[in-house]
Amino acid sequence: MIKLFAPLISLILLVFALFPAACASSADVETNKTVWSRVELESDLDAWLDWTRSTHPAFEQSVDVDAFERQIKQVRAGLHDGMETSEAWYLFARLNPLLNDAHMGLELPAIDSDLDSWDVEIENGRAYVQLAGADEKRQEIVAVDGLSVPEMIARTLPVVRGESDALRQRILELRFRELVMLNLDGGSPLEVRIQSADGTERVVSEIKPVAAASEATPFSLSFLNSTAIMRIDTFEKDIDAEFASFVEESFARIASEKATRLVVDLRDNGGGAHEVSDRLLNYLTSERYTPISAVRARVTEANRGQIPGAEPGDVVAMPYAQWVEPESRLDHRFGGDVIILIGPATYSQAIVFSTTVQDYQIGLIAGAETVGKANQTAQVQHFDLPNTGFQVRAPLYVLTRSSGEETGTGVLPDIPISNVEDRTIAQILETVDQWAAENGQPDSALQR
Structure with missing residues (x-):
């Protein structure tokens, strides 16, 4: 009425x-x-x-x-x-x-408030993060527990709330850890495979972005x-x-x-x-x-x-x-x-x-x-x-x-x-x- x-x-x-x-x-x-x-x-x-x-x-x-x-x-x-x-x-x-x-x-399911978010940038369907460390260089997050991150993004981007790909991508950047845990059916990642610009890969158990990146x-x-x-x-x-x-x-x-x-x-x-x-x-x-x-x-x-x-x-x-x-x-x-x-x-x-x-x-x-x-x-x-x-x-x-x-x-x-x-x-x-x-x-x- x-x-x-x-x-x-x-x-x-x-x-x-x-x-x-x-x-x-x-x-x-x-x-x-x-x-x-x-x-x-x-x-x-x-x-x-x-x-x-x-x-x-x-x-x-x-x-x-x-x-x-x-x-x-x-x-x-x-x-x-x-x-x-x-x-x-x-x-x-x-x-x-x-x-x-x-x-x-529909929202992406939230994570435990005690868990830190991952500050990532998504470019051309790939996720990048600047890790804390000696070189503090930008790294690509290639896979999580064997699941391809580019495939994760490609699967999720079209169905995230929002009016445009640009807006949906921004939501994924802000809620990237939630995206990962959703694809793990709520579990925390054990192995995160990252790759540097020269193609070198390594496995870490946790993403710790440079503090300044989030600030x-x-x-x-x-x-x-x-x-x-x-x-x-x-x-x-x-x-x-x-x-x-x-x-x-x-x-x-x-x-x-x-x-x-x-x-x-x-x-x-x-x-x-x-x-x-x-x-x-x-x-x-x-x-x-x-x-x-x-x-x-x-x-x-x-x-x-x-x-x-x-x-x-x-x-x-x-x-x-x-x-x-x-x-x-x-x-x-x-x-x-x-x-x-x-x-x-x-x-x-x-x-x-x-x-x-x-x-x-x-x-x-x-x-x-x-x-x-x-x-x-x-x-x-x-x-x-x-x-x-x-x-x-x-x-x-x-x-x-x-x-x-x-x-x-x-x-x-x-x-x-x-x-x-x-x-x-x-x-x-x-x-x-x-x-x-x-x-x-x-x-x-x-x-x-």
């Missing part, structure tokens, strides 16, 4: 974190192999589907229903007695691509002539204090260097919290803004008290403004041309940030269309399946960007740049300058 509420209501969203900085962890994989019957697995499948449909506020509009139902039939047909962790997970995961949203679907700063500032380039790879809430210092120091330096143009590189930014990205916007505009103009929300026991007349299960559609007032007086607020650089991997809160900049004409968007939709989902919920313990996720909210435009596309750049993810900043600036010469300078194009 969908209900329309007037915007004057005291709204629900002020009491929720619309853009969670991190996801709740999945149920731990059992250390001993677990075997399930067809009846148990079918019960879990039904529980997943029922929970998702009763949680997502616009499920039928978010997926190709016919294709999804056909895939469900194929998954059911593949269920049988005696299925173990890995086989059952890969069968269930065939539904992930049809959901087409990293905020929705690399996710943002940086550089200059190219009169252009300042700010690379920001995350808006995660746990780096808020560090980000606040970085932003303050960066704009002081931008002012001292007398930069006339600022490029904010969000090509690898997977999102985070709006409180963090607001720190950056504070230096780009003095005018108030709202990142969203409307919301469609599923009513739950937690929020029903703030929506008069609504019952759990209802879907509430309403105008909603989440106004942010930048500081009226701020040292070093930037007044030059602003370019926001986006690409296929730009996601979640980085998308919301980009649409806000675009809708309020704070700057120009350059790059390639995001794979994630311009109107994002939010407030991700998690649910453990009763038998396997697999964890699934779904959002409670669908947001409408501040312009009110409701399309199924990603963020469309003002300045299209092909293969933007592979281009250097110098190449990108050359394209931007070309565009400016043909269309007028960014300020005149925006008519700020």
Whole structure:
């Protein structure tokens, strides 16, 4: 049931974190192999589907229903007695691509919280890690307990949640140890075969990455002539204090260097919290803004008290403004041309940030269309399946960007740049300058 509420209501969203900085962890994989019957697995499948449909506020509009139902039939047909962790997970995961949203679907089973993650980079279907040691050189993880890692990646990448290969690959990089343990049916690896660039192989019992690799700063500032380039790879809430210092120091330096143009590189930014990205916007505009103009929300026991007349299960559609007032007086607020650089991997809160900049004409968007939709989902919920313990996720909210435009596309750049993810900043600036010469300078194009 969908209900329309007037915007004057005291709204629900002020009491929720619309853009969670991190996801709740999945149920731990059992250390001993677990075997399930067809009846148990079918019960879990039904529980997943029922929970998702009763949680997502616009499920039928978010997926190709016919294709999804056909895939469900194929998954059911593949269920049988005696299925173990890995086989059952890969069968269930065939539904992930049809959901087409990293905020929705089946999670990789989590590992024990006492186990360290493996910091890897995946390139061309192969996993690389920089190991701690005398040489600290990058090594390829070739196999784990005799299982080929490239085959593991090739098998898993198509069925990980997410809208694109780039996003799914990033999830695998962050959850690589979980991927390995899934393929070992929850067991810890005993032998990890690694290979150096010269082809030399050795076997280790544990991957211990260089500490600095996991602590690399996710943002940086550089200059190219009169252009300042700010690379920001995350808006995660746990780096808020560090980000606040970085932003303050960066704009002081931008002012001292007398930069006339600022490029904010969000090509690898997977999102985070709006409180963090607001720190950056504070230096780009003095005018108030709202990142969203409307919301469609599923009513739950937690929020029903703030929506008069609504019952759990209802879907509430309403105008909603989440106004942010930048500081009226701020040292070093930037007044030059602003370019926001986006690409296929730009996601979640980085998308919301980009649409806000675009809708309020704070700057120009350059790059390639995001794979994630311009109107994002939010407030991700998690649910453990009763038998396997697999964890699934779904959002409670669908947001409408501040312009009110409701399309199924990603963020469309003002300045299209092909293969933007592979281009250097110098190449990108050359394209931007070309565009400016043909269309007028960014300020005149925006008519700020």
